[in-house]
Amino acid sequence: xxxxxxxxxxxxxxxxxxxxxxxxxxxxxxxxxxxxxxxxxxxxxxxxxxxxxxxxxxxxxxxxxxxxxxxxxxxxxxxxxxxxxxxxxxxxxxxxxxxxxxxxxxxxxxxxxxxxxxxxxxxxxxxxxxxxxxxxxxxxxxxxxxxxxxxxxxxxxxxxxxxxxxxxxxxxxxxxxxxxxxxxxxxxxxxxxxxxxxxxxxxxxxxxxxxxxxxxxxxxxxxxxxxxxxxxxxxxxxxxxxxxxxxxxxxxxxxxxxxx
Numbered sequence: 001x002x003x004x005x006x007x008x009x010x011x012x013x014x015x016x017x018x019x020x021x022x023x024x025x026x027x028x029x030x031x032x033x034x035x036x037x038x039x040x041x042x043x044x045x046x047x048x049x050x051x052x053x054x055x056x057x058x059x060x061x062x063x064x065x066x067x068x069x070x071x072x073x074x075x076x077x078x079x080x081x082x083x084x085x086x087x088x089x090x091x092x093x094x095x096x097x098x099x100x101x102x103x104x105x106x107x108x109x110x111x112x113x114x115x116x117x118x119x120x121x122x123x124x125x126x127x128x129x130x131x132x133x134x135x136x137x138x139x140x141x142x143x144x145x146x147x148x149x150x151x152x153x154x155x156x157x158x159x160x161x162x163x164x165x166x167x168x169x170x171x172x173x174x175x176x177x178x179x180x181x182x183x184x185x186x187x188x189x190x191x192x193x194x195x196x197x198x199x200x201x202x203x204x205x206x207x208x209x210x211x212x213x214x215x216x217x218x219x220x221x222x223x224x225x226x227x228x229x230x231x232x233x234x235x236x237x238x239x240x241x242x243x244x245x246x247x248x249x250x251x252x253x254x255x256x257x258x259x260x
Contacts, residue, residue, distance in 0.1 A: 002036060002064060007088050013064035014057040016092060017047065024096035024121055024255060025053040027089070029105030031127075032171040035063030035159045042236050042244070046100070049248045050256070055094065060084065061170065067163045073170045075180050078104065082111035089119055098255045100124045100247070102236065103206070104171075107185060110215065113196070114188035122255035123192070124247055126199040127233050129207055130214050131184040132175070139206050140175050147172075192219040195254035199243060201231030222254060 004011050015036055018025075028043050030036075035058045047054035059081060061068035085108060089097055098121050101109030106128025113120045129136065146152045147168055157164045174180055196219055200212045209227070216223040226246050228235050236243045 004064075005088070005091055007084065007091050010060050011066045012057055012060065012088065014055060014088075014092075015043075016053075016055045016057075017044070018053045019047065020051055020053060023052050024098050025055050025094045026050070026098045026100060026251070027085070027094070028054065028056045029085070029099060029101035029108050030056075030059065030062070031103035031105055033156060033167060034102070034105070037063065037159055040237075042240060043100075045240075045244055046247055046251075049244065050251045052098065052251070052256075055092065055097075057088065061163060062167055063159055068166050068170060073174050075174070075177075075183050077170075077174065078107050078185060079111055081108045082115055085112050086116045086119065095119060096121050098122045098124075098251060100126070101128065102126045103128065103233065110192065111185055111188050113194055114191035117191075117193050120194050122195045122197075122251065124197045124199060124250065125215060126235055126243075127201065127204055127207060128198075128211055128215070130186050130189070130211050132181055133208060133210070135208060136206050137176060140172050144172050144176075186214055186218075189215055189218045190220060193221045195222040195250070196224075197247065197250045197254075198223065198225040199228070199235050199246075200225070201228045201233060201235050201238065203231060204233045206233045224250070 002013050002015050026047050036056045039056055043054045043056050058065040097119055099109040106125040109123045109125055113123045160167045198212050198215050212225050216225050228239055231238050
């Protein structure tokens with residue numbers, strides 16, 4: 001059931017289920033056009049299989065959360081979202097978090113793990129972007145065409161309502177801005193000490209395998225990767241059984257053991 005909490009004066013829609021008080025909370029971070037609803041039953045399945053609690057939320061501007069403010073999104077929005085995530089976890093008294101982030105959410109998870117290691121026990125980074133690639137920009141350009149010429153806008157309105165234009169152009173406008181071209185969050189990666197599982201589809205239309213190696217080769221902790229054939233940008237929706245099984249194994253092996 002979706003509820004609301006207020007963080008830094010912003011009303012945020014959340015689905016926070018506490019099944020076992022002493023267990024960690026799996027926190028799901030949606031993609032650039034996502035929201036609570038689009039996760040469907042994946043969070044409950046993963047939390048149930050690992051006997052963990054879970055939190056899914058609509059970031060500021062998305063879904064049932066407060067709309068964006070009047071100021072335009074700046075190039076540091078991913079870092080700001082990581083800081084907001086830490087404030088949200090503090091608000092909900094979540095002291096042990098396991099992050100599962102998809103796309104933009106994966107990037108936010110990487111930053112949060114680097115900046116707030118005391119709270120983050122492990123990260124699953126699915127199709128995250130650490131830097132800007134032409135393949136990504138080309139797909140965003142295609143999405144702009146689809147938004148303007150097809151039913152894409154109407155489909156997104158089911159989830160974001162009157163905020164849909166703001167959500168879409170905050171994403172497309174930021175990434176296609178020439179000033180964003182050299183943006184990178186790679187410098188956060190060496191500061192990650194918790195275990196990280198990187199998931200990527202071989203056919204991901206929004207990014208290359210360079211993002212996988214940028215994480216697995218440079219964190220300060222344990223890393224492993226899951227590369228899925230015949231899979232695009234949404235592995236947890238395209239191959240849910242495989243992703244669920246690997247995530248359960250990763251969490252049980254690396255996130256639920258007591259830290260030394």
